[in-house]
Amino acid sequence: MPRPRVVAVSRDETHRFSKLPADSITLVAGLGVLGDAHAGTLVQHRSRVRRDPNQPNLRQVHLIHSELFDDARALGYELAPGDLGENVLTADLDLLGLPTGTLLDLGGPVVRLTGLRNPCVQINDFRPGLLKVVLAREDGTPTDEPAPSTGSPEITTARLIRKAGVMAVVEYGGDVVPHQPITVTLPPGPHTALVPV
Template sequence: MSAHILAVHLSPVHEFSKQRFGCITLLADLGVEGDTHCGETVQHRSRVARDPTQPNLRQVHLLQSELLAALSAQGHAVRPGDIGENVTTRDIDLLALPTDTELHLGPDAVVRITGLRNPCVQIDRFQPGLMAAVLDRSPEGELIRKAGVMAVVLRGGVVSDQDPIEIRLPAGAHTPLRPV
């Protein structure tokens, strides 16, 4: 099967998990309409406290459903939306994509991947041991973050469960994802 959206979510308040909807609307340069993280500048509380004028590079959080299956195999009960993602994907290795990859979501929307989600302490408050389960180490000892990717909205549109995802890699040399 080709890459597609499994589920979409949003939350109008700062809560860890997001509620599932049949569709969400992405707004260009802002994020998910009605979501607490929607805006041109940073909306995550810790980042607002540091500098509220920073650009919002975390408008949309995408998470691969394959991570949820791996977490389940480790004994964690995590459903789509539980980790706070807006878009749960299937059949796409989000973590292997380079920075600036464009994802065409459904018929109209386009997002550009800005980097990796850096999991915070809230993940262990949601479920003890989950932080360790979404982190790993490479053979060289580098930290591997598996909690999805962050993106900005280039072109808005309605995004629904089961919509296809088209991947457009950036031209030129590819830059590996880093936390944003």
């Protein structure tokens, strides 16, 4: 079985949907990706800042599995690194199946998983119909109905499968480059499944 690895890295200094691929990114403990609009100890995503700018930033680093790009391609969508706003594109790692608190060593820098990315309507704004690739009903049927906002009460009751990656905070900083192996350390049990953050 292939070893989990980093495929590509991306960052962007401005708040926009996609990020720019880079040769490397620098992670800073407790902050996120150096030079990225979403770096900070407090929440940086604009919708969350409007709700409460004093929330801790649980979305410092966004990771997506490259296998999602294969699923998208099968449905006629061609995606490239950074297109979905991810900082780290991985391969051969079931990101969505890992529990909350999992540590991922990205070749020196370490991130701790905090939750799932909640797919939003911006995905369809980027590519019409793409939301159905990253969101499905509990029975697996794709849907292009937006998921409830993480600030709404429905977030805990909506039975949806979210496939748009995971969010993490930086535990140990350093440079992340493509082709680095990823080492997974699970938290002590009992494990808690990832939920949208």
